[in-house]
Amino acid sequence: MSRLSDRVGTFTDSVIRRMTRISNAYGAINLSQGFPDFDPPKPLRDALARIAYEGPHQYSITYGAKNLRESLARRFLRTAGVDADPETQVLITCGSTEAMMCAMMTVCNPGDKVMVFSPFYENYGADAILSGAEPIYIPLVPPEYDFSLEKIEQGFKDGARALILCNPSNPCGKVFTREELTAIGELVRKYDAFVITDEVYEFMVYEPNVHTSIAGLPGMADHTITCSSLSKTFSITGWRLGYMIGPEDVIEAAKKVHDFLTVGAPAPLQEAVIAGLDLGAGYYEDLKKLYTEKRDYFLAGLDRIGLKHNVPQGTYFVMIDISEFLELEQFKDMSDYEFCEWMIKEIGVAAVPGSSFFREPVNNLIRLHFARGKDTLDEALRRLAKLPVTHNAENDPTENLR
Numbered sequence: 001m002s003r004l005s006d007r008v009g010t011f012t013d014s015v016i017r018r019m020t021r022i023s024n025a026y027g028a029i030n031l032s033q034g035f036p037d038f039d040p041p042k043p044l045r046d047a048l049a050r051i052a053y054e055g056p057h058q059y060s061i062t063y064g065a066k067n068l069r070e071s072l073a074r075r076f077l078r079t080a081g082v083d084a085d086p087e088t089q090v091l092i093t094c095g096s097t098e099a100m101m102c103a104m105m106t107v108c109n110p111g112d113k114v115m116v117f118s119p120f121y122e123n124y125g126a127d128a129i130l131s132g133a134e135p136i137y138i139p140l141v142p143p144e145y146d147f148s149l150e151k152i153e154q155g156f157k158d159g160a161r162a163l164i165l166c167n168p169s170n171p172c173g174k175v176f177t178r179e180e181l182t183a184i185g186e187l188v189r190k191y192d193a194f195v196i197t198d199e200v201y202e203f204m205v206y207e208p209n210v211h212t213s214i215a216g217l218p219g220m221a222d223h224t225i226t227c228s229s230l231s232k233t234f235s236i237t238g239w240r241l242g243y244m245i246g247p248e249d250v251i252e253a254a255k256k257v258h259d260f261l262t263v264g265a266p267a268p269l270q271e272a273v274i275a276g277l278d279l280g281a282g283y284y285e286d287l288k289k290l291y292t293e294k295r296d297y298f299l300a301g302l303d304r305i306g307l308k309h310n311v312p313q314g315t316y317f318v319m320i321d322i323s324e325f326l327e328l329e330q331f332k333d334m335s336d337y338e339f340c341e342w343m344i345k346e347i348g349v350a351a352v353p354g355s356s357f358f359r360e361p362v363n364n365l366i367r368l369h370f371a372r373g374k375d376t377l378d379e380a381l382r383r384l385a386k387l388p389v390t391h392n393a394e395n396d397p398t399e400n401l402r
Ligand code: GLN
Pocket: 016, 017, 032, 033, 034, 035, 097, 121, 170
């Protein structure tokens, strides 16, 4: 008999985070786990320095510092059109990671079904297992990453209590349109279910695409648990600040789960991030511009090398098709995971194997991110150019593929 619980035997550690460790061990350029290599805006660092002396250094209110909740509620009214009460409808968590887990534990009983789009951010698999929920996978079908509303309706008929919606989507970069979200929302209301969103890339959306928070669509605020984070928006992934906004009954119950899981997010960091939220609309414009430039620059580099990739509508991820390499004798019978290990050691660039995102047996994709300074992206491209591209890049323009 194992000394460990059955639960921990049912999932692995995060492949995304594992790739970072392997990358570090070999000194590769880490384009696997998505986080920026540049500093947060100066006002945040200044605030953090000030708070080091002025405090707070002790617990905040478990569900989050009042001024941070108020600040987020104001921003959500501006961006989503939802007027959330900062006292009863906003909960500050340790990253969106905790928010998602907490949301699942709050609305799912063991054995309940939840719908998850595939490809999906790998945490949702573990969230489902740890909350006892059983995932029903809804394929996002390339090249447009479309989905079938009939499949979603069937999922609700089969008893799904919630649908997990990562928008913009990690890893495929899909930004759901207002029409798609409206159609999903109609089904959610019809079956009196929830949408649990993960909107951490909400401010990294490339024109002409536009981010829509499903909570803001008519009738949806009462059916949506919006999870998001300040990590990506302010380049502070290590601060572990996320939040959940939703209907009062859900948030009040989620506060209990959160309280016993973590007590609270780091108080000094909650205080310091207010300086970021005070930056105003111009900050988000600049952020979008920065990432649009990075995306365009990196994708153009991939095109020059002749790597086949999708064109993300949002997020800082891009999927590369490695089919042509896997056909070579050198890589015969390799999994995408083994290919990524080879790439770290021999090419010096770390990626995440696509299989860790797909329910379907997909072995031909790897994910890279471009949240890196220009010099690092240049060096990564120089290294990627050593991949044994066999086709004629000129004849093979960028295309969307799975
Ligand atoms: N969302 C990031 C990614 O997919 C990582 C987040 C994390 O590791 N907590 O790479």
